[in-house]
Amino acid sequence: MAEEKQDLLQLYRFCFLMLADAAKAQEIFHATLREAAQQAANGEAPRDRLWFFRNARWRCLEAGEQGLQAEEADLEQEELAAGAASQIEKLEPQQLAVWIAGAPDPQRSAMALFYLDEFSYRELLSVTELKPPELSKLLRDGRRQFQAWLDATIPAGQP
Amino acid sequence: MSTAAQLSRRDKVLIHCAPIREDRVDDRALRTAVHHARKTEAFAVQQSFDKAVIALARAVPIPKEIIEWVPTESFIATPRRTWKKYVQNPVFLATGIAALVIAVILIFQLVDRLNRFPGETTARRLLTTAGSAHAMMLDPVKTDAGGIGDYLFMKHRLSHYDVPPEFAELKTIGCRVFDDEEGQRVAQVWAVEKKMQFFLFPAERDPKTGAAKHFTGWRYVDQDRWTGVVKEQNGVCFMAALRGNEKDLAPYVSKKNE
Incomplete structure (x- = not known):
């Protein structure tokens, strides 16, 4: 049960990373749980925890469609820097969420799910509904674009 | 550390x-790739990058309302036990193996019972006799096997001790009549072909009624590398025996059908 509670807290974090908006994330979190409760009451409880993330993912994408849309643009990319960890440490969680929420889907979903550190490789493929080369490209490009953004926002060596 | 150039495509x-966590690597190909990449600098940088982003994601604050709102009951259905899980359970596995062994034994016993016939015990004993017999022990009788019945009736008063038509044309060398362990009169005949021996002996009888137990067709029996083929007719069993297997006798018993 404690594990399931932990999963649900991660579900909120996932919604937050997808939307970068605490109020909307909370709304989708509640909507997802309500649907799970309804299904359970009808004797058709979700089969596994992945159901919650799949459901929340589509709700987040739907909610995202109502606001500003991320553009399909070739963002600048940089090779990962050895000192990237120290650059990232200077960020606030909100900044990470803003960056991920600004990415086009499925990159947005792939990065949000990957950085939750909640899923195995196969689970990731299942929830994102991607093939291994697709997931690989999205994560590789995502890291490099994030590195380029980091270099622009927090130049290496900056205190 | 080496470069990533050593990694396959x-x-x-x-x-x-x-x-980041090894227990999340649930794919053999990915596990191999991680194993190969572990020594590369690029992978070390990627892992360090990922760890930092994961730590940042973990720092996303959870609102108090969410923590309070998380229900205490589970919404996830209890996984149904599939037949694979049942099979992997040691108790079911052991029971299954035991049931399988019992079934195999029962099938063997059933097949064995279906192949049994009245007089089989005597036939086996006589196969042992066949293995230790010498032509010298017999009275020389050179005739067609089909005529040996008359000889046995005339000389030893054994009625219905006839050689079936399938073996009637074979030439004989000699013959003898003896009492077996149960006091039954047994006729032993040597044939020229393949050093074959014929045995004629009373069919097994019902201890209550004394009636002969009949069976139809030819039945095979083997003992000590000798094989016999047995047929019952008029209360007397005929067995043709040779050193070999069923394949050597099969052409004779199928002759009549042809």
């Missing part, structure tokens, strides 16, 4: 999906 693709 497949490894390079997979490595970008490598989760």
